[in-house]
Amino acid sequence: MRVFGADLRRLLGKSIRKTSRAFLAGLGVTALVQSSNATALLVISFVAQGMIALPPALVIMLGADVGTALMARVLTFDLSWLSPLLILAGVTTFLSQKKSRTGQLGRVGIGLGLIILALQLIVASAEPITQASAVQAIFTSLSGDAVLALLVGALFAMVSYSSLAAVLLTATLSATGLVPLHISLAIVIGSNLGSGFLAMLSSRGQNAVARQVVLGSMLFKLIGCVLVLPWVKPLALWVGQYNLPAAEVVIYFHVVYNLVRCVLMLALVKPMARLCQRLIAEPEAEEDSAAPRYLDQSALDTPSLALANAVRETLRLGDVIEQMLQRFDSQLAGKGEQKRLISHLEEEAEMLHSSIKLYLAQLQQTELGESDSRRWAEVIDTAMSLQQSSLIIGRMSHDVANQTADPQRVFSKDGYSELTTMMSRLQNNLNLAMSVFVSGDVDNARRLRRAKHRFRLLNQRYSFAHVERLHVNNLQSIGSSRLHIGLLGDMKRLNSLFCSVAYHVLEGVADIKTETTNDDTSHETA
Helix, strand or coil: CCCCHHHHHHHHHHCCCCHHHHHHHHHHHHHHHCCHHHHHHHHHHHHHCCCCCHHHHHHHHHHHHHHHHHHHHHHCCCCCCHHHHHHHHHHHHHHHCCCCHHHHHHHHHHHHHHHHHHHHHHHHHHHHHCCCHHHHHHHHCCCCCHHHHHHHHHHHHHHHCCHHHHHHHHHHHHHCCCCCHHHHHHHHHHHHHHHHHHHHHHCCCCCHHHHHHHHHHHHHHHHHHHHHHHHHHHHHHHHHCCCCCHHHHHHHHHHHHHHHHHHHHHHHHHHHHHHHHHHCCCCCCCCCCCCCCCCCHHHHHCHHHHHHHHHHHHHHHHHHHHHHHHHHHHHHCCCCCHHHHHHHHHHHHHHHHHHHHHHHHCCCHHHCCHHHHHHHHHHHHHHHHHHHHHHHHHHHHHHHHHHCCCHHHCCCHHHHHHHHHHHHHHHHHHHHHHHHHHHCCHHHHHHHHHHHHHHHHHHHHHHHHHHHHHHCCCHHHHHCHHHHHHHHHHHHHHHHHHHCHHHHHCCCCCCHHHHHHHHHHHHHHC
16 A cells, blocks of 8 residues: 555546446455455545545445455465565565665565465464364354354454454364354355444544445445355255365355355445435535545555645645635725635635644654655645745735725836736746646746746836836835835745745756756845
């Protein structure tokens, strides 16, 4: 998830148009991350942000169930020779290159090695347990009660926090002959049900949409359980005629059961989505425009996803700043009530900045690769620049409001035209800056840097023009001189804050150091 989280997110996002593609995407992503819970986190973040509807999310979850069952089959092969190799190679790679993608792939190797080792330990530990008289008495009592075996299987999955561990333990017990085959199959069905209960318990503190996804997945498992459980004993008798190894039958039943169940449930996705929306209704509450929309707490374990969320929230902050500029432009034109609206937007910008800052502060710096570390710093710096911009615009609005009730009369005709021209340039530079922030395009970054320089030169020219009007005793210019010069200075600072995005993108370009030095020298001279 750390290495490929953003790519997996894009894969899921592109797969929602067709049911078959959504199903295969859920299967493939779960096979890669080896956790249907991890896939669920990605899907929930999509649904919660309104990026996909509930039906395709449920399709992806069905694919995830098949993916985790297939990986259970792969991981139950004899891979004892592979575990130490993966752990050794993973530790060596990770310790030598922690910040790079190669180092994070080393972490993947460590995880796979430990998973394989853990499965071996589960099997090894289960064998002596089966010899205990108390355990034998418990499982002997299950021989005639498939429903009780189902509940035991669910309990196994919940206690071990893994349906795979429960299936492996059941396969081991079945191989010893301690548990009849039909009871083993009932326990396997119960373990799938237990994993659904686990997901529901984990989603208790989440929003309504997240709980709808988990409830739909749980109900699909419950339907499969009700349909298959009555046929478990006849199925076990039929398979028993072929004298197949009991442990292998249990493992393959787990795969086939999930595959057939999930494929059949695809036809019920839309009715299930409607049922879940009725059972768990979203609370009717007025949306707080200042509240963060994209800072999903569940994505913090995957830095690339958390950074993508922070970028989207920073774009919202940029939209707020653009609205403030537009309001201030209207205030210069003499339209009333703009100061109050600008003050409200300033508070919204402050709240969004605080949310972004606190969200990114929860990311462990040691867990970030080089590219993610740079992006983290860029998001923090951009959000801070936008927040500082909101303070400047708020002060500008306050100064204009204090000067007169009709700002247009304060300035001379030429002075007012100059200020509105500068405001138009500021809005263009802000839009270009946000585009550079998202895309990281080097050509646009250079274009933004040139726009910064041209803005400074224009600002200087308008300052000289104002002094010339003072020289010819223009009464309007004399009366508004202090405010006019102050606004030009604030606009120059705003422009510098907006255009600072360009220098993050241009970092590492061969000629950036020389060009930046020359630009700064010329700017200081100006």
